[in-house]
Amino acid sequence: MIEVVDAGRWTTVQDRGRPGLERFGIPPGGAADWFAAAVANRIVGNREDAALLECTAAGPTLRFEAAAIVALTGGHSSGSANWQLIRMARGASLTVGTIAPGLRSYIAVRGGIDVPLVLGSRSFCQRGTFGGGFGRPVQRGDRLAVGRLGEHEPVPAPWPESHRLPARGPWEVRVIPGPQQDAFADDALQRLTATACRVTPEIDRMGLRLAMPGLRLQPHEIVTVPMTAGAIQVTPSGGLIVLHVDHQSTGGYPVIATVIDADLPLLAQARPGDTVRFRGVDHAEADRARRRLTGWLELDQ
């Protein structure tokens, strides 16, 4: 078992989420930085569907009641080794501390965090207050069981820097136009990609509100449509909301462009005040970008 000595700011159990249930209003969820989470599981030799802890801004302190193999990836933890295998002795503690640069770090434990599956996933769903073992973020005093999903050899060497995403902004985020490009003037996407957007303090796993001084996109109204992670919604007043993994399943604001899967991890690490620039790409570039990350997970050279 693992005892939560200090919970950190907002620490939740996450895995790859529960995609496919959006028709019930359920967000797909899962680790916001899917790439960092996958690397953490890879380092400790876990199956891809093993659950881990997602820490936000300031991470927890954990005490291991049994010896464990652990890895910490994603945003930089001030209190621990990053992007490499850590061997915890019985009774030892791990302190993540403040996270920067980046916003979210991932703690994988060999075997996985073993909380009950709810609707096919161990992820905490904030909007539905279920999953994640407790139906809430972890709290001081919680005890987390370790599962048996450590099926592969751990990676003993530090994870190569060449196989990591940028750790800090300014963030270049690639998008595919649409699906509601029709709701905007012809030059709207061009104006959006020419503007440096600023990340506001209003960010969570549901989405990020961005500020872009001077840009007014003025969309038409649309009938409510299904939404995806990465959707860049434009509100009637011209505000931008980029939806993330715990996004609302449907929405009434038109989406000018959608962030590609490979760049969702960048938005998971963006902090208030950071600069985001969007760049339009086609499906071929999006596919190359995704394959590059999955290739890194195989440690292809």
Added chain:
Amino acid sequence: MVNVWQTTPAGDRALLVTLGHTIDPSLLGQVLALDRVLAGRPPSGLISAVPAYASLLCHYDPAVTDAARLEASILQLEGHVDAAMALGAVVEVPTRYDGPDLASVALATNLTPAAVIEMHAEREYLVYCVGFAPGFTYCGALPDQLSVPRLASPRLRVSAGSIGIAGRQTGIYAVESPGGWNLIGRTALRLFDPAADPPARFKPGDRLRFIPTS
């Protein structure tokens, strides 16, 4: 045949099929029919679909198919789906009409609160969409006379079971969430339960009626 359905990419792993641009039972019928056909004989690489009002979002595996191939197999179905909706039983939603916005809705519509309740409860509604938050149930159409705009500033917390109206729609909050609809009542009916199968009480195409209780 003139093609009306439009497909547009929703990122690099999903395709949005837009069948129309209005809230209309016959469009919903087409959306649900397309959803049924795709579920029955899924094109290669299709993972799941999400219906809402007049559109269907199709999630696909880009390692198996691509947007162009999926688009082709969907568009060839236009004109070949049976848009008739299966008419199930009308579900009764016991409702206490004591919402915090009942008085302001009455004022805005120039009706008495009792008349607002009577008008809201007298008709049968069609479920157009379950979305936004887990189990949230969007229904229509509200009588024109009850059409009021959303609240100028949304509430940060609306409790589960709250029944609201906005525009020509009425909806039921299934879990506690923020919300901008005018709240006129609440139901004890549980609309979302992660342990149930399916987890949401309603699905698009269902019909319901609000039954006033004291």
